[in-house]
Amino acid sequence: MRIEMSLKDHSYDILLDHGAILQLSVEIQKWYKGKRIFVLTDKNVYGKHGGSLENVLSDFIVEFVVIEAGESSKSMSVYEYVLETLLDKQMKRGDLLITFGGGVVGDLGGFVAATLYRGVPYIQIPTTLLSQVDSSIGGKTAINSHKAKNMIGSFYQPKLVIIDPNYLKTLSDFEYKNGMAEVIKSACIGDTILFDKLLNGEIKTLEMIERTLLVKKKVVEMDEFDLKERMYLNFGHTFGHALEKQSDFEIAHGFAVAEGMLIALEIGEKIGITPKSIRKSLKLILDKYDLGLYNAKPIPLIEDVFYDKKNIQGELNMIFLKSIGNSVITPVTKEVLYECYNSQTLK
Structure with missing residues (x-):
């Protein structure tokens, strides 16, 4: 199926289907007249799928840039390495870059595309559930700073996104769970x-990905640059990102977001926005998909939370639920968070 991301200045298609990767060459040739394509990927994806991607792109001259897998590659040093490698390979301004991998590769590669020559065309091919349902669409690109996650980046939309659920067949059980948190969010x-x-456990993978994408598509089309409605996508991420950073990224993104959603619901309860029944239902789903962290040793988070990008003039725009499907943006001060959030009382 073809889903259009309809934006004011840069619309693009999302191709979603089993075997969608086989359409890649034809899709590229509709608008790209060059012969060279540069592919950014990590060692794991390259080992499993690099050869098959090269076969799909047999009409082109393909050059790979391969980085280490993992969150540590979303760094200034790896960003610089990728830029220098592409320049050494004589990539030009009109050449095409493809990001082929999970969210780390997509976020890093998107930022490279946004900044190399002040912008080169790029395509996202996400290979993990987390990147297929979330990070590959919407145009947010970023790397991490030593202060917080995703603090250095830009908005830069891809030319095309290819989402092929067949890549999930080689995904580990852990990484599949990691992606389910964004689906649940x-x-x-x-x-x-x-x-x-x-x-109820009654949904097929293709429908699950499609429905999740449509939620994000709706808010991104309303608010491309994260000024209002797009903040809804941050539900669970305020505390989730702080958990990731404090664990030195040993807690994976999805598991941290799962915990962050529960914390947001508890704070929402304490300030009178969220009914208690929602947290009970969410726990049932998190348990079903084995995403619970809430029995882990709690850690203080408030100071790191206020490094979040939603911190505007000392108030943090947090996302709370009034009901399932009905979220609200509410500014919260550090004093209110200190009063509401006591890590020892989370249940």
Whole structure:
């Protein structure tokens, strides 16, 4: 299926289907007249799928830039390495870059595309559930700073996104769970049917990915640059990103977001926005997909939370749920968070 991301200055298609990768060469030739393509990927994806991608792109001259897998590659040093490598390979301004991998490769590669020659065309080919349902669409590109996650970046939209669920067949069980947190988040903020299907375990992978993408597509089309409605996608991420950083990224993104959603619901309860029944339902889903961290040793988070990008003039725009599918943006001060959040009382 073809889903259009309709934006004011840069619309593009998302191709979603089993075997969608086989359409890549034809799609590229619709608008790209060059012969060289540069592919950024990591060692794991290159080892599993590099050869098959090269076969799909047999009409082109393909050069790979391969980085280490993992969150540590979303760094200034790896960013510089990728830039210098592409320049050494004599990539030009009109040449095409493809990001082929999970969210780390997509975020890093998108930022490279946004900044090399002040912008080169790029395509996202996400290979993990987390990147297929979230990071590959919407145009957010970033690397991490020593202060917080995703603090250095830009908005830069791809020319095309190819989402092929067949890549999930080689995904580890852990990485699949890691991606499910973003699916559950999207259900919480914008799709009651998806929430019910996840709770009852009655949904196929293709429909699950499509419904999750449509939640994000709706808010990105309303607010491309994260000024209002797009903040809804941050549900669970305020505390989630702080958990990731404090664990030195030993806690994976999805598991941290799962915990962050529960913390947001508890704070929402304490300030009178969120009914207690929602947290009970969310716990059932998180347990179903084996995403619970809430029995782990709690750690203080408030100071790191206020490095979040949603911190505007001393108030943090947090996302709370009034009901499933009905989220609200509420400014919260550090004093209120200190009063509401006591890591020892999370249940």
